[in-house]
Amino acid sequence: MKINGKAYHSIWLHPENKQIVQIIDQRFLPHQFIIKDLKSVADAAFAIKEMLVRGAPLIGATAAYGMYFATLEIDSLEGIDTHLKNAAQQLLATRPTAINLQWALKRQSQAIANSATLEGKRATALQTAQDICSEDVEICRQIGLHGLPLIEAISKQKKGAAVNILTHCNAGWIATVDWGTATSPIYQAHNKGIEVHVWVDETRPRNQGARLTAWELGEHGIPHTVIVDNVGGHLMQHGMVDLCIVGTDRTTYTGDVANKIGTYLKALAAKDNAVPFYVALPSTTIDWEIQDGFTIPIEQRNSQEVTHIQGLHQTEIAQVQLTPNNSPAANYAFDVTPARLVTALITERGICEASEAGIAKLFPQKQLTSPQI
Amino acid sequence: MKINGKAYHSIWLHPENKQIVQIIDQRFLPHQFIIKDLKSVADAAFAIKEMLVRGAPLIGATAAYGMYFATLEIDSLEGIDTHLKNAAQQLLATRPTAINLQWALKRQSQAIANSATLEGKRATALQTAQDICSEDVEICRQIGLHGLPLIEAISKQKKGAAVNILTHCNAGWIATVDWGTATSPIYQAHNKGIEVHVWVDETRPRNQGARLTAWELGEHGIPHTVIVDNVGGHLMQHGMVDLCIVGTDRTTYTGDVANKIGTYLKALAAKDNAVPFYVALPSTTIDWEIQDGFTIPIEQRNSQEVTHIQGLHQTEIAQVQLTPNNSPAANYAFDVTPARLVTALITERGICEASEAGIAKLFPQKQLTSPQI
Numbered sequence: 001m002k003i004n005g006k007a008y009h010s011i012w013l014h015p016e017n018k019q020i021v022q023i024i025d026q027r028f029l030p031h032q033f034i035i036k037d038l039k040s041v042a043d044a045a046f047a048i049k050e051m052l053v054r055g056a057p058l059i060g061a062t063a064a065y066g067m068y069f070a071t072l073e074i075d076s077l078e079g080i081d082t083h084l085k086n087a088a089q090q091l092l093a094t095r096p097t098a099i100n101l102q103w104a105l106k107r108q109s110q111a112i113a114n115s116a117t118l119e120g121k122r123a124t125a126l127q128t129a130q131d132i133c134s135e136d137v138e139i140c141r142q143i144g145l146h147g148l149p150l151i152e153a154i155s156k157q158k159k160g161a162a163v164n165i166l167t168h169c170n171a172g173w174i175a176t177v178d179w180g181t182a183t184s185p186i187y188q189a190h191n192k193g194i195e196v197h198v199w200v201d202e203t204r205p206r207n208q209g210a211r212l213t214a215w216e217l218g219e220h221g222i223p224h225t226v227i228v229d230n231v232g233g234h235l236m237q238h239g240m241v242d243l244c245i246v247g248t249d250r251t252t253y254t255g256d257v258a259n260k261i262g263t264y265l266k267a268l269a270a271k272d273n274a275v276p277f278y279v280a281l282p283s284t285t286i287d288w289e290i291q292d293g294f295t296i297p298i299e300q301r302n303s304q305e306v307t308h309i310q311g312l313h314q315t316e317i318a319q320v321q322l323t324p325n326n327s328p329a330a331n332y333a334f335d336v337t338p339a340r341l342v343t344a345l346i347t348e349r350g351i352c353e354a355s356e357a358g359i360a361k362l363f364p365q366k367q368l369t370s371p372q373i
Numbered sequence: 374m375k376i377n378g379k380a381y382h383s384i385w386l387h388p389e390n391k392q393i394v395q396i397i398d399q400r401f402l403p404h405q406f407i408i409k410d411l412k413s414v415a416d417a418a419f420a421i422k423e424m425l426v427r428g429a430p431l432i433g434a435t436a437a438y439g440m441y442f443a444t445l446e447i448d449s450l451e452g453i454d455t456h457l458k459n460a461a462q463q464l465l466a467t468r469p470t471a472i473n474l475q476w477a478l479k480r481q482s483q484a485i486a487n488s489a490t491l492e493g494k495r496a497t498a499l500q501t502a503q504d505i506c507s508e509d510v511e512i513c514r515q516i517g518l519h520g521l522p523l524i525e526a527i528s529k530q531k532k533g534a535a536v537n538i539l540t541h542c543n544a545g546w547i548a549t550v551d552w553g554t555a556t557s558p559i560y561q562a563h564n565k566g567i568e569v570h571v572w573v574d575e576t577r578p579r580n581q582g583a584r585l586t587a588w589e590l591g592e593h594g595i596p597h598t599v600i601v602d603n604v605g606g607h608l609m610q611h612g613m614v615d616l617c618i619v620g621t622d623r624t625t626y627t628g629d630v631a632n633k634i635g636t637y638l639k640a641l642a643a644k645d646n647a648v649p650f651y652v653a654l655p656s657t658t659i660d661w662e663i664q665d666g667f668t669i670p671i672e673q674r675n676s677q678e679v680t681h682i683q684g685l686h687q688t689e690i691a692q693v694q695l696t697p698n699n700s701p702a703a704n705y706a707f708d709v710t711p712a713r714l715v716t717a718l719i720t721e722r723g724i725c726e727a728s729e730a731g732i733a734k735l736f737p738q739k740q741l742t743s744p745q746i
Contacts, residue, residue, distance in 0.1 A: 030696065030697035030698075030700075031694070031697075200700075202577070202679070202695070202696075203603070204575070204577060204601035204602065204603060205601045207695055210695050210696045210700075211695070211696070211697075214696055214697050214700040215697045215700070217700075218697050218699050218700050224700065224701075225700075225701050225702060225703045226679060226680070226696050226700050226701070226702040226703075227679070227702065227703050227704075227705075228577035228578045228602070228634070228635075228679055228704075229577065229601070229602050229603050229635070230576070230577060230602050230633075230634040230635025230638065230708075231634055231635070231703070231705050231708075232638070233635070233637040233638040233641065233708060234634060234637065234671070234705050234707075234708035234709075235705075237637070237667070237708070237709070260603075261601070261603040261604055261607060262601075262602070262603025262604070262606070264606040264607065264610070264642070265603065265605070265606040265638040265639075265641070265642060266638075268606065268638070268641040268642060268645055269637070269638060269641060272641055294610070298607070306575070306599060306600070306601055307599070308684070309682060309684065309693070309695070310693070311681070311682065311693025311694050311695045312693055312694040313686060313691055313692070313693045313694075318686055318691070318693055319686070320682070320683070320684025320685055320686045320691055320693050321404070321684050321685040321686075322575070322580055322583050322584070322682070322684045323403065323575075323583045323584070323587055323599050324403035324404075324584075324587050324588045324591050325403075326591050327403075327573075327583075327587040327588070327590075327591050327597065327598075327599050328597075328598050328599070329598060329599040329600065330598045330599075330600050330604065331600075331601075332600075332604050332607050332608075334607075335603075335604075335606060335607035335610070336607075336610070
């Protein structure tokens with residue numbers, strides 16, 4: 001999508017130097033737009049661990065490029081297996097629970113192993129990293145194409161007046177390589193000339209909505225308004241939301257949706273006010289083992305994400321403390337929205353009911369289009 | 374309630390100088406605890422306008438003391454009527470929509486007018502201000518006594534294990550003169566030795582929960598945990614909330630509750646998980662004219678409350694910007710929770726169903742115990 005009028009991906013090979021990969025350093029968005037060069041396994045590991053990049057697809061892509069760097073860092077086939085294994089371990093240790101990370105590393109390791117020469121390994125590693133990226137772009141684009149008619153239909157009903165869409169967190173293009181998941185139908189609609197307006201939940205505690213979703217929508221030229229997480233229910237009560245679209249971290253094969261904390265509250269409000277509530281996802285986030293969403297373990301993160309917040313103080317990025325010194329805070333990162341509250345799932349294969357039957361119809365063999373997302 | 378082991382009210386006459394009133398300057402809580410002297414009409418007006426004091430009952434009490442200062446600022450009966458009228462206008466203009474402000478000024482003006490001498494007017498004004506304060510304390514205490522059995526019953530069911538109570542915003546003692554409304558049953562329970570634990574919604578955008586409720590509970594020694602507003606639903610899904618108690622800015626005579634933005638989302642989650650959802654209120658906040666809560670006008674406040682946030686930066690209180698420069702923000706301050714989601718109302722006269730019939734049973738003559746709260 002566009003930044004200041006120019007099309008970007010969230011990660012790309014340097015146009016003049018094939019040994020360098022470039023990323024947007026997301027730590028300082030929206031206040032500072034910094035492009036950073038990655039040149040080594042260590043750089044890639046640092047970028048993932050310190051969250052210069054985030055979002056499962058982008059993490060996988062970065063790790064894949066990390067393995068490409070590993071092939072560049074050794075000059076002969078002697079000892080290369082150990083070196084690659086160490087590199088994979090170093091990259092895996094950055095965020096051990098991210099499923100895309102494991103998958104990308106495995107795919108790369110197998111691909112590299114299949115090449116006999118050093119040059120071959122390097123070329124394969126580069127090609128595989130680029131394939132992972134372009135496959136992700138295509139999957140996200142398909143999600144957008146399948147979601148587009150939902151927005152189009154409302155636009156027609158409203159005779160072209162702006163379609164109001166509420167989203168939570170950042171399931172945007174900078175969490176993927178391009179398009180995003182929840183945002184993809186929105187970009188498709190906007191690019192087609194359909195008037196849309198997005199209510200952006202700020203998404204405490206990490207404010208991915210206020211920081212990232214607002215930034216990427218604004219840069220691409222999509223009208224939007226930032227709201228605190230408390231507001232969505234009120235807007236729905238007053239007919240100010242036409243539909244909700246959110247992403248998901250994991251969806252059970254029965255349609256329960258684990259997503260950023262607070263998603264459940266918006267889904268309740270949508271149900272109470274007959275607002276359609278869609279979840280956009282690559283089918284690779286469907287968990288074919290888990291039947292009941294409530295058995296998904298919910299990560300508890302550092303309480304400092306609640307007690308402190310980062311923002312722009314004069315010209316510098318600074319943290320401020322929000323709470324009393326002695327008040328504990330709890331930081332549950334995700335919640336589970338039961339399938340009964342989800343109007344439908346938007347996948348790269350089409351739209352389906354959030355139910356075992358609905359999902360099975362689109363994915364009869366529980367087959368994943370591509371496991372990287 | 375207590376601050377650092379010592380009992381306080383939120384406003385009080387200086388113990389050694391009857392011409393001075395003292396308040397806690399709430400602008401800097403929880404980071405700085407500053408007691409401020411008020412000595413003039415201008416001081417009182419400043420304290421209300423700049424939100425050194427907030428909460429309808431406390432605003433009313435401060436305005437009442439403001440009128441007392443007005444009687445001190447003039448040395449003869451000549452011109453006193455004009456002076457008092459100007460003072461009342463100055464105080465009223467600070468926050469023109471606060472109903473308690475109008476009421477306190479009217480009550481004071483009438484009381485002062487009934488005294489013939491300057492000394493009499495001064496004594497009357499002081500007495501009336503003190504009466505307004507002590508009546509508020511008593512009403513809030515009664516709310517607590519009526520709410521106490523609800524907590525006690527759960528404590529017994531749980532065999533003494535801590536009762537988990539979720540609250541939103543600050544309907545605490547520092548929004549009143551003492552006890553608070555939503556917090557009053559909690560303080561009563563704690564003071565009686567019942568184990569309680571409070572989930573404190575941070576309450577974006579102004580963070581009255583994270584700043585004020587957490588502070589006052591902590592100072593009084595009540596176990597609590599600050600959470601972002603997104604978390605409550607998840608906690609209720611997992612049996613981690615035994616009951617919710619919130620305050621209200623205005624309740625229709627049919628039981629619809631206007632309260633801080635986000636209250637509706639918590640009420641939905643409570644309903645979905647069979648968690649009791651109580652609203653604590655002095656009966657003076659019942660609006661006997663409005664039948665349908667959705668006709669209550671909802672204030673939209675400055676968007677800077679969303680885009681920026683205040684906190685402690687190193688040793689100073691500072692604001693940081695959270696959003697991109699060009700992203701608009703909307704700031705709806707309240708929402709309406711329909712009566713169907715409210716388990717019961719806790720008033721100074723007892724507990725009643727949130728319905729026209731329930732309210733009428735406790736208040737058959739639509740009679741207000743005291744109109745100042």
